[in-house]
Amino acid sequence: MIESNSQYQALARKYRPQCFEDVVGQEHVINTLINSIEQNRIHHAYLLTGTRGIGKTTIARIIAKCLECENGISAHPHMDGSEKCSNCISIQNGVFPDVIEIDGASQTKVDDTRALLENTQYPPMQGRFKIYIIDEVHMLSNSSFNALLKTLEEPPAYVKFILATTDPHKIPTTVLSRCLKFQLKALTIEQIAYQIDNICKKEGIALENEASYLLARAAKGSMRDALSLCDQALALGNGNITKDTVLSMLSTAGDSFVVQILELLKTNSQTDLATVLDNIRAISPNYKNLLDDLVTAFHDLALYQMMGNRNSLRIYSLDNAILDNYAKSFTAEAVQLYYQICLAGIEECKNAPDQSTAFEMAVLRLLAFSAQKKKIG
Template identity: 50%
Template sequence: MSYQVLARKWRPGSFKEMVGQEHVLKALIHSLDSQRLHHAYLFTGTRGVGKTTIGRILAKCLNCEGGITSEPCGRCTSCLEVNEGRFIDLIEIDAASRTKVEDMRELLENVQYAPTRGRFKVYLIDEVHMLSTSSFNALLKTLEEPPSHVKFLLATTDPQKLPVTILSRCLQFNLKNMPAEKIVHYLELILGKENIVFSTPSLWLLARAADGSMRDALSLTDQAISYCHGNLHESQVSEMLGTVDHARTHILIDCLARADAKGLLEASAEMAQFSPDYRELLANIIDILHRVAIEQAVPGVTDNSLGDRQNICQFAASLTAEDVQLWYQIALVGRNDLEMSPDLKAGFEMVLLRMLAFKPNIQSGEELGKPVVSDCPAAPDEPQGTEIQVPPAPEPDSIPAEPEPEPEPEPEPTPHVDMPGQQPEEESIGQVSVHPAFERIPSNYDLIPPPCDPVSPPFEPVLPSYDPAAALAESDDVTLPDARTDYKTESESESESEVEVEVERANSPGGTENSADHPPFVWVEHYKDIGLSGMTLNLAANCAWVQKDDRHVELHVDSGNFRLITGVHKKRIIEALAKRVGAGVFIELVESEPTIETPAERKDRLEEERRLLAVESIKQDRNVKAIVDAFQASIIEKTIAPID
């Protein structure tokens, strides 16, 4: 007996044997059971998802000798002839090879004749979108009012090419791509009955390569059985497909998480032996990072459609959200830039090394209270608690690291001091931790001492009639906190701290005061000073401070932002606040609509007030008034922005 391929041997013979497409089968079964039959059905979907199979089963249901039913017997003459492809009243037509109008007219001439054997004459037209416009016009009238003994079953992979007049005359069913999980389950069932030895990871490779097509999956399985000599193994199937297994992509992510540059390059060299498509490989990394980000945002929603749910959950637990988002962006941009690289492998490795070099510096709770220092030994005269900006050069006559130079005499100069556990906003946003492999070679720019914080001179307007800075100074409501206030720390001199305390007591509306050395803590003004950064800082800006009593503080967060707060974010916020207000204060985050202004709302309000004040200043400017009067012009208020 000749061998029959799996796709034909295991073609379903009834609706119960179908895999997937439940939304289509449910409608057809109810229609058959209630005898509510339409004269034309249109099945759409990609190749190999069951369009022709459903059409043949439907023809069997309509012509079974036991009557119209959703469960044909499979034993009568009509059912057997349909299964064998020789039922005379089932006319299967390949529209791709019969596109002429003459072919369609010849076909329609026989529509009027009654069926020979069955109850209905069924026309199954595959790839119907390939018909010409004249053929569609010839079919149109017959499709609208066919004889009662005729049923049209149309199948296409491109329904957009069908005229709307055809679509409006058919019941349309859109068949979905098969999930990889269902394909794997079906392959396990078939290979078990075929007595073929297999490993589950090898079936996942075949299911992903099938791209939602069950027929493609069965054809690839036939090929894999021949290639692997009846024993399907993951490595051999991967070699046959010429692809890189997802497990190898997970190794890359794991090396990135461990900052293992050597392992990363070794894994890349091993993948190069398979001559992979590096754009597709980066697409796999992007897909994994996307699923990790979803698992971090909503734990437990990741499915096992790719057979790697356990790895995804492990990555979500071990990586920070900042890591995932940064790597995703680097991979996305690197994939577009890959074609500009002279060597694809080198370009791919540079993308991986870029991920390693620019890993965000997110500190844990214990590290938040420690200053960030260089790996190099500090100079003897380096002040304690100050971030080391200048690494020692390898040459003996190089310039030694010095403390920051004092700025020229200015009214109330601002010293540059790093607060323990805190970094200025400008530095915390852009600072990244560099892998040791990238910090061995000092740069000439490293010898330049870091500049001190600039002190902006008073604004001098060019036109005396338009002075927005002066106008802003007249309003107490829109005066933003002075930059010096945001960077006062415990490491400053005693006299300067006392001055800061007096200024804060005079300007602050109140807050939590945890020691005599600290100024009163005002949440909306000082939330940036507690050492948070990135997404955690943004979430904290949307919290409202509610003081229950001296030992109990609640941070109220609206439901939209509360869903974004993970356990890691909550831990960072509470630990950072505890260091500022005291360990004896109980702090908790509560999901509740804030009734008190949050820092984010305060920032928006101040910016809007400044904008309105700038608009009013423009309107009152006598030069602007003269231009408006002379040219009958109008001021576009949305284009006006205050000068910082």
């Protein structure tokens, strides 16, 4: 069990990567950055894009450490051992004066941007460079982008920009053209589960194998979300993470309900609708999430019918055994129809009296459009 500690630090913060070697699943970006830094080919502006929680701001801080390390510009800044670098530690703690982090979502006004750019004329106080990390840069106004453009095009030699965004399409092409762009990938379920396992071993946390997979799947590609869910599961499980705890926390029953509904739709099914709905109501799940799971299931079935077992590509969320069983039970046309029905059910969750109504109507619609009349009990 995890030890009690009044200074407990959230797992997502405690295990935030502090060097390139710690970053999970972004080898295509990390290798390029390491090579460019080692060869001293340092661009004046970088743009990191990708979904939330996959390491954009983390990589931006690591780049800053690489450029500001007391031991020289290096892709492997000194953070551990006897030679601790005070610059790197200050950047890690967010107190280094020449690394300025800005939240684009809260500083959208052009006056904010102009005040920021006025400071670029002053050289760095302590480091080699003055580094501006602008998170959610797509939130800046058009006027702010126009103000930023000239400085971004010809900044002083000691100024570097590292921009991060979840929505690069909202950034003007004139800004994009002046940056080195790196697209970060959403992490796979296997990568996240492996990292959860490693962290739990380091922390001495009892973890059931299936629980890490469930947490990784619920994180939807985000390592930060996965570790936040781990903290939540630890609190609920009194220091342990079990499958039942995670299922209870996520208000679901894993793939079991998805399988039961797929059974309902099979030709000559003996599954009873009333029993399935009663089983679902018994745990009061998040019905919208359950519809999300059904959409994912029909998406996977459609792919599996077309492509078969492709484990090496990691393109399926459901277990291959489930997909192999039910891909043979439905026509491709039926799977497409079921997918659309579940999508409509998700949309109806916004307007229905409650989510359970929208979910049950979606299930009834699935049955109404299935090939066989089902037993309703």
